[in-house]
Amino acid sequence: MAYSELVKDYGRIRGYMRQFIAYGFRSRSEFGAKSARSYDNEKRRVESWLGESMSFRRDKDGKAVFLSVDSRRIPRNPLHKSWKAASFTRNDIALHFILLDILADGQPRTLAGLLESIDKEYLAAFENAEPIDISTLRKKLKEYVDIGLVAAVKQGKQYQYSLPIDAVHLAGWQNAIAFFSEENPLGVVGSFLLDKYETQRSDMFTFKHRYLLFALDTGVLLDLLTAIHAQRQVELEMAGSRNGDARRVATIPLRIFSSTQGGRQYLSAFNPLRKEIAFIRLDSIIQVKTLEHVPDYEACQKRLEEALPHIWGVSAGRYKLQHIEMLLSVDPKDRHIVGRLEREKRCGTVESLGGNRWRFSAEVYDARELLPWLRTFIGRIVSLSCSDKAVENQFWADFAALEAMYEEAMHGEAMYRGDGDVV
């Protein structure tokens, strides 16, 4: 099949883009594409869409393509462009412009009336143009009614088609759309709206701590949010089993947990078999299939609400509460550290113990989740205690490993050789 810049299925390109953007060191041979040509085509497409944002490097493993941008310095997410690369047929593009043009005069028309206009007023301009089939036109009208581009009113036995009356005037929205197209979780839709403005204003917003990659998961996110609103169960097609085969999981979607610091988004869902809350990374979900309505949906949501005050990040562990406590020594000149504790404490508590001593404590289901955050206070930690001693031991083992790494840095390379724990 000849190469095309456009694709029919977004899922096909999503995995490639993630590899280019998040990792950027994998070369052609490591992509596991069905053929070298598949890799070449996907790479060419992504380069065509993202243009100057892409870089490449050649090393002993071959040429590695990557997107290396400081998301703070680009006002608009270049990945939104990938959502504007859907393929189409000749009839799709012809009918799009012709139908909207015919109906632009405000006069409603029947299917037969539209077909006649298309033939006489539009196709007649082209020699040997094949006429549009009535069933093709009917199908296109139904599609456009469904997405809101055309309104249909039944009069007698037939439908009258017209353009919908648009009550929304976009003129006053440009700044808001420019901001939310980058900041709203479904910002891609805002990017479609920005395309409608004839005059593009110079970009006045920039975004720090912005994860461009979230844009790739917008389709999955929209499907999940739709299912959440309809209180329906879903079947998720998941990537990532060790043999590369997709697997399927039936679950009840509840809320989206989004990390503003880790570049990850999770679905929190109630597993109807295990009767517990699970967290599933959005980037591991290939497809969402909506299933039946869940009659006791509120009860599932209540389970999550009850657990929330004890969930630090995205784990409910074994639903057994663990107590964790950190004592800090904070010099009066370093009061910003207390400010950090206060704004970053989440479900924890911060107390002054008098003098320079401050205590952070929390009751959580999975204290192991706090380890990376606790490390950021290295230099001021007087004591750390946890009802799960393994967490405490891990923290100090990591500290000792860090010390060893930097002590030996002057004499040779010491690198961490850790165990296989997932933190």
Added chain:
Amino acid sequence: MLFSEVYSAYFNAVAAVITEALTGNLAIKDLGRIINDKAFSESMLTIPPALIGGEWLVMDKSLQTPIKRKPQMPLTILQKRWLKTLTQDPRLALFGVDLSELEGLEPLFKPEDFVFFDRYADGDPYTDTAYIGHFRAVLTALNEKRRIQIAYRNRYNRLINGIYVPYRLEYSSKDDKFRLETAGGKHAAYINLQRITSCEVLEAYAESDLLPPKRRESVVTFLLTDERNALNRVMLHFSDCRKETIRLEGNRYQVRLWFEAQDETEILIRVIFFGPMLKVIAPDDFITKVKNRLAMQRAIMDQAEED
């Protein structure tokens, strides 16, 4: 449906070409400009042959189109519902848009559908009347390219008063805060909107007065050991930054990360977050800062033992 041709760059490009054709001023040479502006870098290979070759039935080789009116696409239900979704976001109040037009629509989601679990708790006060006033003044100054007089309290609580040429408004999702970045070359400043006590939009500035801020860039290089899923975590965590990763032997990688010099402490904290999975190997002063923290910690531990 989200991935649909009605939102596509090709449809946008064709609409723009038809718009130009209807003015009677379209020439072949204009196609490249319009298509490059609206579509992708290789679209010139596809759009012109299909469009003016008559295949798409909306234009012929003499650049004539049977389309009679400038192409206009109504808003889709998805687009309207997205706008409705924004009305539930407290930050929309900052922009002063007319919400009455969206009555009767269902939002795509509700704010409570999301948990931003690691967002800082001291975000800007979006419902505060004075804050909204300051935000709108800053937005006006940016839109209309006008100077702005701002009084604000700096991090040491000192009142600063100055006249600035606004450059960009920066938002951080992690901090949940807006900061105004001002022009002025090396004298450029960041002003937290929450810290503004008063501001007034002044006269328009000349283009020559817009000196983009001069940023000092730093780079840190670290070795990554892929234990405990560190590769995946580190790559995603730092995917907001410009970085380059090279695979070394076994489960080891070398990462070069670029950042603004003024954010060094933040980057230091982000590196320490990963503990012994990351080892900074350059520059020396960054290594020294990591070592200082470790030494401080060792001193506290030794003191505790003595006590």
